[in-house]
Amino acid sequence: MFQIIGIVMLFGMVFGSYLLHGGKMDVIMYTLPYEMMAILGAAVAAFLISNSLPNIKGTLGGLGKAFAGPKWKKTDYKDLLSLLFALTKTMKSKGVIALESHIEKPAESTIFQKYPRIMKDHFAIDFICDTLRMMTMNLEDPHQVEDAMEKQLEKHHHEAAGPPHALQAMADALPALGIVAAVLGVIKTMGSITEPPEVLGGMIGGALVGTFLGVFMAYGLIGPLAARLQAIVDEEAAFYKIIQSVLIAHLHGNAAQISVEIGRGDIPSTAQPSFAEMEEHLSATPVDA
Known part of the structure; x- marks a missing residue:
């Protein structure tokens, strides 16, 4: 919601100030299709050249995530802690x-089936099961x-950070591509140097639209979206960090309740349940069905 409000304000403030200052939109609107073709088209082409297919798909999906926000909500964090509580309690x-x-067949597990949203995250399930599997094979050194x-x-976070890095690279390239479009406009203008001043003025103004659009899209639109997406990736990484904290605390010999409380401390403040809320949620968690 705030992203949409920000985009509306961005266009309103920039173009509103231009119009209030006496500017005319006809020059911008006339050259806009050609400048966008040169700038945005080149930016997309460079994006395709520099990224793999999974990264391209992740970036396209990430644009929606930048508006929707992190996928993990407060109830998901409580469910994760409840799942880990049931697993560690059963093991102990x-x-x-x-x-x-x-852990061998989580899709058929009566414990895992109680948390369908977590089950949809294959990395989270594999991360939990693989770690517990190591413990069952007598790898009980917490440090190892x-x-x-x-x-x-680290590997998962590096891969998840690919889309925001790709968007930021595009944002960094847009001002330079805007200059490229402007130079092409100047070249066109120089080819018509015999035209009267009013015609040359319009052509030069059209060329400068390229520079404006490159900087405008880089710092007003693509760059902020990349920053927002990176913040979401970082916040979602806390979900998996909780798994690590709880299981390592369990390896150190702590009771399941203590391990869960240690993991609760890693939850982002905006989604962190209180101690009482977590106690109530755990009281309804069966150890093993």
């Missing part, structure tokens, strides 16, 4: 054998497990 009270059926989890998180 009933042993490794009771846990194996859940933490290092292995950290490497997985």
Whole structure:
């Protein structure tokens, strides 16, 4: 919502001030299709050249995410902690054998099935199951497990950060591409140097529209969208960091409730449930069905 309001304000303030100052839109509107073809078309072409197919798809999906916001809400964080509570409680009270059926086939697990939104995130499920599987194979050194989890998180975050980096690269290129379009306009103008001043003035004004559009789109639109998308990626990364915190706390011998409380501290403040809320949510979580 705020992104849409910001875009409306962006266009209103910039073009409104231009019109109030006596500017005329006819020069901009006349040259706009050609300048956009040169600037935005070249930016998209450079984007396609410099990115892989998964990154291109991720960027297109990321544009929607920039408006929708992070996918994980407060209830999702509570569900994640409840899931981890049930798994660690089962492992501690009933042993490794009771846990194996859940982590080998999570789609059939009575514990995992209670959290369908988390089940849709394949990385989260694989991250949980792979780590617990290492524990069942007697890898119980918290430092070794933490290092292995950290490497997985770094790889995932690096891949997730590809789309905002691609958008930022496009934003960085737009001012230079605007200059390219402006230079082409100047070349065209110089080819008509014998025209009267009023004609040359219009042609020069049209050429400068290219510079304006490049800077305007870079710092007013694409750059802010890239920053917003990067912030969302960073916030969503906290979801997976919670998994690491809880499971490592469990390896250190803490009770399931304590491990969950340690993980609760990693939840972003805007979505963090209170201690009482989490206690109430955990009281309704069965250990093993």
